[in-house]
Amino acid sequence: MAHMAMMNKTDEAKFDGRALVKFGLLAGVVATYVAVIGMIATFSQRQVVAGLLTLGQVLLVAPPLGMAYFSARKMAGESGGKILAAGASIGLLTTLPLIGLIILANNTNIRIMFVNISPQLVNILTFGQDSVFVGVLLLLVVLALASVAGAGLTLLPARWRQALVMGVASTLGIALMSELFVVILRERLGNNFVRLFFQSGVMRWYTAVGIFLIAFGFTLFWQWRGTQMRGRLQQFTAPRQKQVRWSGAGISGIILLILPWALGTFLSEVLNNVGLYILMGLGLNIAVGLAGLLDLGYVTNFAVGAYVTAVLTTTSQYGLGPIPFWLVIPIALLAAMLTGFVFALPVLRMRGDYLAIATLGFGEIIRVLVLSDWLASRIGGPQGILALQNPSIGNFFFARPEHFYYIILVACLAMLFVSVRLNNSRTGRQWMALREDEDVAAAMGIDTILTKLLAFTLSAAAGGVAGAIFAAKLGTVFPQSFNLFVSINVLSIIIIGGMGSIPGIVLGAFLLIGAPELLREFQEYRLLIYGALLIVVMLRRPEGLWPSATRRRELQDAMDLTSHLGVVHSEVISHGQSANPSRMD
Amino acid sequence: MALLEVNDIHAYYGNIHALKGVSLTVEKGEIVSLIGGNGAGKTTTLRTICGLLHPRGGNIQFDGEDLSRIPAHHLVGKGIAMVPEGRGIFAKLTVLANLELGAYTRNDKEGINEDLEKVFHLFPRLAERRTQVAGTLSGGEQQMLAMGRAMMSRPRLLLMDEPSMGLAPVLVDLIFATITDINKTGTTILLVEQNAHKALQVASRGYVLQTGEIRLSDTAVALQNNAEVRNLYLGIE
Numbered sequence: 001m002a003h004m005a006m007m008n009k010t011d012e013a014k015f016d017g018r019a020l021v022k023f024g025l026l027a028g029v030v031a032t033y034v035a036v037i038g039m040i041a042t043f044s045q046r047q048v049v050a051g052l053l054t055l056g057q058v059l060l061v062a063p064p065l066g067m068a069y070f071s072a073r074k075m076a077g078e079s080g081g082k083i084l085a086a087g088a089s090i091g092l093l094t095t096l097p098l099i100g101l102i103i104l105a106n107n108t109n110i111r112i113m114f115v116n117i118s119p120q121l122v123n124i125l126t127f128g129q130d131s132v133f134v135g136v137l138l139l140l141v142v143l144a145l146a147s148v149a150g151a152g153l154t155l156l157p158a159r160w161r162q163a164l165v166m167g168v169a170s171t172l173g174i175a176l177m178s179e180l181f182v183v184i185l186r187e188r189l190g191n192n193f194v195r196l197f198f199q200s201g202v203m204r205w206y207t208a209v210g211i212f213l214i215a216f217g218f219t220l221f222w223q224w225r226g227t228q229m230r231g232r233l234q235q236f237t238a239p240r241q242k243q244v245r246w247s248g249a250g251i252s253g254i255i256l257l258i259l260p261w262a263l264g265t266f267l268s269e270v271l272n273n274v275g276l277y278i279l280m281g282l283g284l285n286i287a288v289g290l291a292g293l294l295d296l297g298y299v300t301n302f303a304v305g306a307y308v309t310a311v312l313t314t315t316s317q318y319g320l321g322p323i324p325f326w327l328v329i330p331i332a333l334l335a336a337m338l339t340g341f342v343f344a345l346p347v348l349r350m351r352g353d354y355l356a357i358a359t360l361g362f363g364e365i366i367r368v369l370v371l372s373d374w375l376a377s378r379i380g381g382p383q384g385i386l387a388l389q390n391p392s393i394g395n396f397f398f399a400r401p402e403h404f405y406y407i408i409l410v411a412c413l414a415m416l417f418v419s420v421r422l423n424n425s426r427t428g429r430q431w432m433a434l435r436e437d438e439d440v441a442a443a444m445g446i447d448t449i450l451t452k453l454l455a456f457t458l459s460a461a462a463g464g465v466a467g468a469i470f471a472a473k474l475g476t477v478f479p480q481s482f483n484l485f486v487s488i489n490v491l492s493i494i495i496i497g498g499m500g501s502i503p504g505i506v507l508g509a510f511l512l513i514g515a516p517e518l519l520r521e522f523q524e525y526r527l528l529i530y531g532a533l534l535i536v537v538m539l540r541r542p543e544g545l546w547p548s549a550t551r552r553r554e555l556q557d558a559m560d561l562t563s564h565l566g567v568v569h570s571e572v573i574s575h576g577q578s579a580n581p582s583r584m585d
Numbered sequence: 586m587a588l589l590e591v592n593d594i595h596a597y598y599g600n601i602h603a604l605k606g607v608s609l610t611v612e613k614g615e616i617v618s619l620i621g622g623n624g625a626g627k628t629t630t631l632r633t634i635c636g637l638l639h640p641r642g643g644n645i646q647f648d649g650e651d652l653s654r655i656p657a658h659h660l661v662g663k664g665i666a667m668v669p670e671g672r673g674i675f676a677k678l679t680v681l682a683n684l685e686l687g688a689y690t691r692n693d694k695e696g697i698n699e700d701l702e703k704v705f706h707l708f709p710r711l712a713e714r715r716t717q718v719a720g721t722l723s724g725g726e727q728q729m730l731a732m733g734r735a736m737m738s739r740p741r742l743l744l745m746d747e748p749s750m751g752l753a754p755v756l757v758d759l760i761f762a763t764i765t766d767i768n769k770t771g772t773t774i775l776l777v778e779q780n781a782h783k784a785l786q787v788a789s790r791g792y793v794l795q796t797g798e799i800r801l802s803d804t805a806v807a808l809q810n811n812a813e814v815r816n817l818y819l820g821i822e
């Protein structure tokens with residue numbers, strides 16, 4: 001105890017003036033960096049609130065606000081005034097590198113080197129003021145206020161803070177997707193209604209305030225009543241609870257069924273892509289999340305599934321069929337499994353980094369093969385394969401994204417089912433043992449070679465199905481679609497969502513695949529944002545955004561051990577949590 | 586016939602000749618201790634016996650059957666269990682899941698539950714913590730878990746690699762007392778230790794391993810009185 005108290009003290013003492021300067025300048029460097037690479041200018045073209053706020057401005061204030069928040073958290077226990085003052089100084093320090101940038105832009109020819117440091121950028125940074133001096137003052141004030149707000153957040157009681165964050169996040173989220181809302185609302189409620197709340201596709205200020213208040217109020221209400229309501233659900237009799245749960249499932253089911261028609265063609269297409277990545281994420285999760293085999297060549301399975309489908313369903317000269325799509329799916333699945341099996345053979349004895357490098361090579365092999373002259377006479381080489389037949393049932397042809405949505409939905413649900421079952425099975429435990437310690441697993445009597453083969457093979461199956469649907473959906477197959485980025489995307493989804501966590505993978509796919517499709521501004525900076533997100537997640541939430549029960553429990557236990565609550569409490573928690581999985585089956 | 590017979594085995598890591606003709610026997614019902622300093626080859630001997638490493642020369646007989654070429658995962662079924670060096674528990678799984686993995690090769694649900702109760706009886710602290718994640722157990726509890734997990738396969742021969750390593754003296758006493766208890770229920774034990782003092786107290790016979798070769802072999806009492814052993818491994822002048 002005494003030891004711990006001492007450690008805490010040194011920890012706090014570390015946050016002094018020097019740390020403050022460090023964090024302030026760090027925020028400044030981040031803000032300057034996003035300005036220099038052109039992100040701020042690009043994002044400024046997107047308005048968040050009509051005439052008031054652009055996305056570029058949000059990006060500008062985010063670093064000092066976030067940094068002030070994290071610094072203030074480290075100062076917990078200090079007086080409020082001190083914390084706010086620290087926040088303000090972080091904001092002011094953030095401005096320093098930006099001011100340097102403005103001076104450079106106005107007095108030198110730096111644009112020759114950094115094409116994005118333009119007069120337009122200076123204009124954004126000085127809020128369009130004619131006088132640079134006034135503009136810089138404004139920048140100082142705005143950033144200081146933002147970071148005071150960030151620091152101030154830590155002073156609020158938790159429920160108010162959560163409500164505020166939810167309010168701002170909802171407003172921002174809806175603002176970013178306002179174009180889509182406008183399209184949907186216009187269809188249903190007419191142009192005049194839309195005009196009332198949006199100005200050429202951008203939220204009016206009172207719309208923003210309204211959304212903020214609704215989200216804010218709802219969060220507060222939920223915190224107030226939510227626990228009560230959940231408590232009441234638990235008091236229900238068992239059959240009544242079942243009823244509630246079934247009706248919940250029924251409503252979700254209906255929503256899933258009508259979703260594409262409510263969202264329209266464009267959003268359905270986005271949803272389809274998200275769905276394909278959920279499918280692949282769940283598949284790769286078997287190898288990476290459950291068995292701990294880092295596979296960087298997942299695109300291989302995707303490509304095999306797609307090309308098998310193309311060759312079997314095309315009416316062009318490469319065709320071997322055409323065979324009905326429903327027969328092709330199991331063939332593509334088996335072909336991918338076979339590929340997974342064959343590629344697994346040479347790497348069975350490799351571990352960790354070596355395995356990752358070898359699998360990375362497999363992805364390249366496939367890319368080279370589909371582009372090669374050697375196979376060009378069979379699969380079209382760089383020209384790809386065109387004219388795939390659409391899947392059909394009787395006289396109905398699957399042609400639009402809204403149609404393919406259902407195929408993808410069924411595939412995802414099937415894969416979800418398989419994943420849940422595998423997770424709780426004897427095979428699942430084999431994989432977990434393998435992931436933890438190969439030698440000990442063998443000493444327990446687990447055939448590690450067979451277990452690995454099974455993981456690679458089953459993991460590949462989902463990739464094959466995803467590839468098959470992908471090919472049918474596009475109606476064509478081109479080698480360019482099968483590059484390293486597919487593998488990276490799938491892996492990032494798993495890491496950011498939470499290794500081994502099924503809901504985490506769904507969340508990850510929406511975040512990494514869905515969000516960038518909706519926000520064109522993000523496209524150009526997609527990889528940068530991926531990288532930043534990966535680093536932040538690794539540093540702050542290494543278990544992922546929505547970790548699996550095992551990982552959460554592990555973290556929970558570790559926290560309990562170091563807390564002063566002692567053993568009794570940790571047992572209550574671990575008992576309570578272990579009750580959950582058993583209730584599921 | 587001895588339960589385990591190791592005849593002149595040679596084991597290599599790449600070109601490193603780690604075992605240079607090791608021979609030893611373990612009779613049914615015995616505790617035999619294998620002592621030796623750091624890097625003597627104790628762990629390598631155990632890894633070779635349980636199939637994680639295949640010997641390039643010599644052979645290993647278990648209950649009259651040659652084990653030299655049999656892969657590790659088949660040995661559990663034959664009745665050999667291992668408590669690995671540094672415990673080797675599955676840190677992210679619960680205590681219960683660890684124990685269940687120990688019984689991985691078995692299908693008799695009732696027998697497994699019976700043995701689970703036995704393990705919990707042997708180690709009441711594990712019973713209290715059955716839903717806790719193993720990585721958060723204390724060092725002593727992790728050692729108990731590793732031993733309990735090995736017991737879950739109902740082994741005839743239990744191989745233990747330095748069970749006392751890194752434990753507080755009170756716990757060391759407890760672990761050695763448990764080793765004797767396990768032996769009394771009919772399990773034969775080959776015990777690898779650096780703590781020669783304790784290891785020779787519980788054992789009936791012992792071997793001294795030095796740089797991959799058996800240096801001495803005798804009854805435990807005789808080894809405790811051997812001048813060289815007293816000097817090198819017991820720290821008594």
Ligand SMILES: Nc1ncnc2c1ncn2[C@@H]1O[C@H](COP(=O)(O)OP(=O)(O)O)[C@@H](O)[C@H]1O
Pocket residue numbers: 598601603621622623624625626627628629630
């Ligand atoms: N994985 C390995 N690769 C190469 N050499 C190893 C490996 N493991 C052990 N050795 C070497 O084999 C010898 C015996 O090691 P080990 O059996 O672990 O000794 P002990 O368990 O008695 O401390 C040592 O010289 C050690 O350096």
Ligand SMILES: [Mg+2]
Pocket residue numbers: 627628629670
């Ligand atoms: Mg050793």
